[in-house]
Each structure stands twice: as structure tokens, then as C-alpha cells.
Amino acid sequence: MDNIAFQGLIGLSLAMYLWLISAGLTIIFGVLRIVNFAHGSLFMMGAYLAFTFYGLLGLPFWLAVLLSLLGVGLLGFVMERFFLRKIYGIDEAYQLLLTFGFILILDDAVKIIWGGVFKIPPIPAFLDGAWRMFGRPFPVYNLFIIAVGILVALGLWVLFEKTWWGRLVGATASDREMASAIGVNVPWVFSSVFAFGAMLAALGGALGIPVRVVAPGIGAAMIIQAFIITVIGGLGNLKGAFVSSLIVGIFSAYGTLFFPVFELFFIFVIMAVVLLVRPQGLFAR
Amino acid sequence: MMAGRPASRLSLLVGLLVVVLFLLPLLAGRYPLYLAIQILILSVFSLGFNLLFGYTGLLSFGQAGFFAVGAYGCAKILLAVPNLFLGLAGGVIVAGAAALLLGILSVRHTRIYFSMLTLAFGMMIFSIAWKWRDFTGGDDGLVGIPRAPLTIPGLGSLSVATMERYYYVVLIVSLLAILAMYRLVRSPLGLTLQAIRDSESRAEFAGVPVRSYRLAAFTIAGLYAGLAGALLPPLENTVTPPVAHWSTSAEPVLATLMGGIHTFGGPIVGAFLFFMIKDIIVRFTEYWLIWLGAIVVVLTLGFRGGVASIFANRFLSGPVITRQSEPAPPPAT
Numbered sequence: 001m002d003n004i005a006f007q008g009l010i011g012l013s014l015a016m017y018l019w020l021i022s023a024g025l026t027i028i029f030g031v032l033r034i035v036n037f038a039h040g041s042l043f044m045m046g047a048y049l050a051f052t053f054y055g056l057l058g059l060p061f062w063l064a065v066l067l068s069l070l071g072v073g074l075l076g077f078v079m080e081r082f083f084l085r086k087i088y089g090i091d092e093a094y095q096l097l098l099t100f101g102f103i104l105i106l107d108d109a110v111k112i113i114w115g116g117v118f119k120i121p122p123i124p125a126f127l128d129g130a131w132r133m134f135g136r137p138f139p140v141y142n143l144f145i146i147a148v149g150i151l152v153a154l155g156l157w158v159l160f161e162k163t164w165w166g167r168l169v170g171a172t173a174s175d176r177e178m179a180s181a182i183g184v185n186v187p188w189v190f191s192s193v194f195a196f197g198a199m200l201a202a203l204g205g206a207l208g209i210p211v212r213v214v215a216p217g218i219g220a221a222m223i224i225q226a227f228i229i230t231v232i233g234g235l236g237n238l239k240g241a242f243v244s245s246l247i248v249g250i251f252s253a254y255g256t257l258f259f260p261v262f263e264l265f266f267i268f269v270i271m272a273v274v275l276l277v278r279p280q281g282l283f284a285r
Numbered sequence: 286m287m288a289g290r291p292a293s294r295l296s297l298l299v300g301l302l303v304v305v306l307f308l309l310p311l312l313a314g315r316y317p318l319y320l321a322i323q324i325l326i327l328s329v330f331s332l333g334f335n336l337l338f339g340y341t342g343l344l345s346f347g348q349a350g351f352f353a354v355g356a357y358g359c360a361k362i363l364l365a366v367p368n369l370f371l372g373l374a375g376g377v378i379v380a381g382a383a384a385l386l387l388g389i390l391s392v393r394h395t396r397i398y399f400s401m402l403t404l405a406f407g408m409m410i411f412s413i414a415w416k417w418r419d420f421t422g423g424d425d426g427l428v429g430i431p432r433a434p435l436t437i438p439g440l441g442s443l444s445v446a447t448m449e450r451y452y453y454v455v456l457i458v459s460l461l462a463i464l465a466m467y468r469l470v471r472s473p474l475g476l477t478l479q480a481i482r483d484s485e486s487r488a489e490f491a492g493v494p495v496r497s498y499r500l501a502a503f504t505i506a507g508l509y510a511g512l513a514g515a516l517l518p519p520l521e522n523t524v525t526p527p528v529a530h531w532s533t534s535a536e537p538v539l540a541t542l543m544g545g546i547h548t549f550g551g552p553i554v555g556a557f558l559f560f561m562i563k564d565i566i567v568r569f570t571e572y573w574l575i576w577l578g579a580i581v582v583v584l585t586l587g588f589r590g591g592v593a594s595i596f597a598n599r600f601l602s603g604p605v606i607t608r609q610s611e612p613a614p615p616p617a618t
Contacts, residue, residue: 035397037346037404086586093344096400097542098585100346104535104578112572220531224408227401235398265416268409272390275402279393 002134007257008250009133013142015249016149017212020204022226022233022241023156024197030236031173031193034084034095038102039201040223044216045106046072046202048114051214055121061210068206069199076198080191103219110216118215127210141211148207152200153242160238169193228267232274234281244282306456310449318452322520324560325459326513327540331552332466333509334537339546340470341502342482343392344400346534347407350387351507353414353529355380355514360427360524361420367433369445369454369519376515377508383410384507385500392499395485404531411529426525430518445519455516462512467549469505478502510537532574539577542584 025039036042049071054064079102087094122128127144130137160166172179172189180186205218212218229248233240248267255266274282309321330352337343359376363369387406391399414421421427432451436442445451469475481488481495489495518524527533536559537552544555562580566573 029397035401083582083586090589092396093338093342093400094585094589096344096346096397097538097581100535100538101578101581101585104532104574104581106578108572108575108578112575224405227405231398231401231405265409265412268405271405275390275393 002136003257004254006134006136006138007253009138009146010142011250011253012246013145013249014253015246016145017204017208017222018225018229018249019149019242019245020152020207021201021222022229022245023152023238024200025226025230026233026236026238026241027156027200028194028197029230030238031169032080032084032190033092034099035235036194036197037096037099037223038079038106039099039197039226040219040221041103041106042072042076042198042201042219043205043222044110044219045075046205047209047212047214047218048110048205049202050206051119051121051209052114054124054209055119061124061127065203065206069202072202072205073195073199077191077195079198080194084194085187085190103223107216107219116216118213120211120213121209123210139211145207148203152203156238165192225267228271230281231271232282234284237281237283240281240283303460310452315448318448319520320560320564322452322455322516324556325455326516326520327536327556327559328553329459329462329509329516330513331537331540331544331556332463333506333513335541335546335552336466336470336478336509337502337506338538338541339551340475340482341478341499343395343499343502344538345391345403345503345506346400346531346538347403347405347410348506348510348537349529349531349533350407350410351380351384351510352514352533353410353524353526354383355511356517356524356528357414357421357427357514358511359515360430360518363430363433363518364427367431369433369435370437372433372519373458373512373515377511380511380514381504381508384510385504388500388503388507392496392503395499404534407529407531407534411526411531414526414529421526424526426523427518428523430522430524432519432522451519455520458512458516462509463553466509470549474498474501535577539581542581 021039021043024042025036028034028036028039046068049068050064052064053059053067054061057064059067079099083098083102084095087098123141127141129140131140131143132138158166160170168179168184168189169192171182172184172186172193176186179189204222225248229241229244232247233242233244247270251270252267259266306321310318313321330348334345334348337345355376357376358379359372362375363372366372391402391406394402415424417423432446434442434444434446435454443450445454470479477488477493477498480491481493481498485495514528517528540555540559541552542555543558544553545551562577563573566576
């Protein structure tokens, strides 16, 4: 029994990485109506930048995370402002293709800059160690990740419900022409939302570096899971993204425990069932 | 004497190309033949992809899954029964079955959702190839796959062990597949798919069972991917999980985009360009995907018709299929 509860806790911390990446994906889709295929690559860039500042240059962990967020946010801004913006008017397939091109570029760029081997920097001292939970030591770092995930969820709720920028974004998401007519600077909202979503992905990547591997393939692995999450939760729905991150994270943790060979396959089965029963996703209106 | 009408000029060109392809083993060595086989395989793969994308309006990022099912299916059969005919047929059939099954789930959605789903299902097949060690050999893959003789029951047997012989097998199979696709896109089925692409609601209004037609297109694309995949193991003698990876799915996407999605021959021209560009870039650097990515960015931003449409407009001035896009769906929040 303790084993089950313990594995659930592991699943919860996995769910939080998935939540950070699918939150960014969801927000960008909700406003820009674009599925950013390169979102996993932004997660990966977040990990590599944080690794560079923290593991290579020896900066404090929190500063490294912050700098990585700013770096990836800037990258997101450039992607939107100078590339995606040029093709909003045409068939959306080309927007997918463009972000697909970014995956190819970023994945190879990482190999060129940092090499193909994987890296794991040490856990920062103040987050190292373990607490006994359910009869076994549970890493403090995983508890920290769970706390960050929940704080981000609360933060996003406050941001979109209570702040000026959040309302601007909400207005643009529900009707971009009307928003533009009443004086909202829509192109600026688009750029800032894309950069913000990129930063959320980078946060997941940066926080993962002491416990997950930093390697060229991590972005692709994450984007697949993030897609599964958005399909289960309903595209463009933040609450759905949060709940289905939990579902996917916890099920993968149990999948690893009970069906180690078919862990990933297990998640696809969940997705297939949701598609058959409720094709629009669990939380779509 | 002036050259004839654009259409006859084009068929003259195609005929000449086919003659050159049949004479190629006399003109070229092993490496060009190997490259030509790769180009033919990618042409078949991309034509199937473009039936979905260019003709039906569904952008799939998971075709490598079916390519891999065809490759692994063919390899497993050849390891058990040394008969190329059985290997190819078996690979195509299992790939088609897999496409039918996953298609039922995937064509419930269109547009962005469809692209995401196909990417996820493709990676599902990748994870099976990677993890199911007992059947697929895991990350080592399957090795020692023979270039078995082509034995057709009732017709006799032919050894195809040499590169020249195998090249002819691939060439003839590919030409038949291309011809079949050419007929298909002009058949009522092909025309209906284009009608669905141009306006789903109009087609539905006319009584077309839209989802069944999309499923048919998806399954045919899967059959073509499977055929392309099945042709690969006898060439390489091995098959490994990367054939199922999304970067393999990218190949028909890139080839089709380069060649042009709105012309029948675009994917074939694109397959040729893809391997020429790859062949040139890998001489200088192992990082050739970054260059392909840059090409994709340039093509999507500036040259969405691809090379074939420029060619068609400039030299043949034939009619080019144009694609209308429907207005964006209402926000789904």
C-alpha cells in the first residue's frame, strides 16, 4: 500500500513537468490558435541554458533558472515576431510546418553547441536530501517541483483573472478583431503571449536539470506527452491541461511500476479511449 | 518545329526519364544505384503522404510509424521465409492494417488535432519498436535480413541478390505504385477527396460520407508508407527503431514541401531534391537536419508552391491545382 502511495508521489512530480510544458502550449494555442510543434525544443533549450549557467558557469541555481527563462523568452519572441507573424493569414498547416522546421534547427543547434552526450549537474544544496514519506525516503527536490507546479497553476489563475495583461490576453483570445477595434495592440499581445508560453516551457526544462537528463532528445519526448495531454484535456483549456497532466503523470508512474516495458504504450491507450468516448477532450466545452 | 502542347511536352519528358531510369545500371556504379533506390523509396513514401496532405488536406506527422510497420513486417517475414514477394506483400498488408486501425481514431479529427494525433501515434509505434526487444530486437533492431529471391507462386523464382537486380525490383514496383496513384487521384475517389479538402461542409451537403473517405485516404497513405518501408530492409539488410522516429516522418513532409504539394509529381521531384541536398550537405557536416530545418523555414515563408509548381508555371504553363482554405473554425477555448 505504501508502495502505491509512494509511486503516486513520484507520478505527481512527473505530472508537474508535464503541466509546465502543456500550460505554455495551451496558452499559446488559446490566444494565437497555433500549435507550437517546437514547444518541446523550447523546453530543451531551457534545460541547456540553465545547465550552462548553473552547471558550467557556476552561477546560483535560481539565477541560472531566471536567466534561462529570459533567454528562451527572447527566443520565443524572435520566433513569433520575425517568423510566425508573417504567415498568420494563410492555411494553418504552414504554421505547423514552420514550427516543425524550428524543431529540426533547434535540435541540431543544441548538438552543435553542447555536443550529443547527456549531462546531469548536481542538485543545489538547499534542495538536496530526502524526507521519509510512506516509509521510504522521498527526494526533497521532487517535493519542490510539486510545489512549483501548484504555485504556477495558482499564479496563472491570478494572472488571467486579476491582472490587466491577463484581461488583455483573454479579450484577444475570445475575439481578436473586437479586441483590436477597442484599441488592444493585438500583435504585441501575440508576441508577449508566445514569449510567456516559451518561458513556461523553459521553466520546466530548467528545473528538471538536476534530476532529469539534459540531452538533445528530451524536447521530442516531452512534446509527444504534452500533445497527449492536450488531446485528453481538450485543446486550449488550462484546467484540462492541469488535470490531464496529473492523469498522464500518475498513470506513467504506475505504468513504470507495473508494466515497465509498455509504460509509454499505456498512455497511448488512455488517449485512444478518451478519443473514442469524448473526441473533443475531457474538459472541452 | 515548335514544341507541342504543354501536356505532351511533359509526357515526353516523363517517358525520357523512365528510359534513363531503366538504363541507369548500365551508366552508373553501385553508389548512384543505391541513391536511386533511396529516392524511389522516398518517392513512394511521399506520394502516399501527399494523398493525405495535398489532396485531402490532412497533414500527418506520423507516417514513419507505418513505414516502420512495413519495414519490420517485411524483415520478420524474410527472416522466416526467404521470399521477397511474400516480404513485400506482407509488409504492405500489416502497414495497411495498422493504418486502418489508427486511422479510425485519427480521422475523427482534422487540422491541428489530426497532426498532433498522427505524431503521437507514430511515436507510439516508435516506442514499441524500441521497447519490445523480443520481437523487434530493441535498439539493436533486426539484422541479417536476406535479399531473398523473388518467388511468385505459379510464376517462378528470380534471384535479386545483386544491387542491379534489386534496383530493377524497386524501380518496377515504384513505377507501378506511382502509376496506381496517378490513376487514383483522377478517379472518383481522388476527386471526392479533393472536394472534401476544398470544402468539407459542401461535400457533406452533397451526401459524401466525409469520414469514411478520409479513412480511405489515410489507409492508402499507410499502404504506400508500408510499401516504401518494406523495400528498405532487403537493401540495408538491417532495420532499426529510427525508421519509426518522427525525424523519418519528416522526410516525406520535407520532400513534398520542396517538390510542391499542388502537383502530382511534386513529391517525386522533392524526393530527388531531398537526397541530392542531403548528399551534398553530409559531405561537409554531420549536422544536416539544421539545414533542412532552414530550408523548411524558407519554403514555408516564401515558396509554398515548391519547385514543381515553379517549373509547371514557367515551362509548362499547365493548370496547377490550387488549394482554397476554409475560414478558421470558431475559437474552442
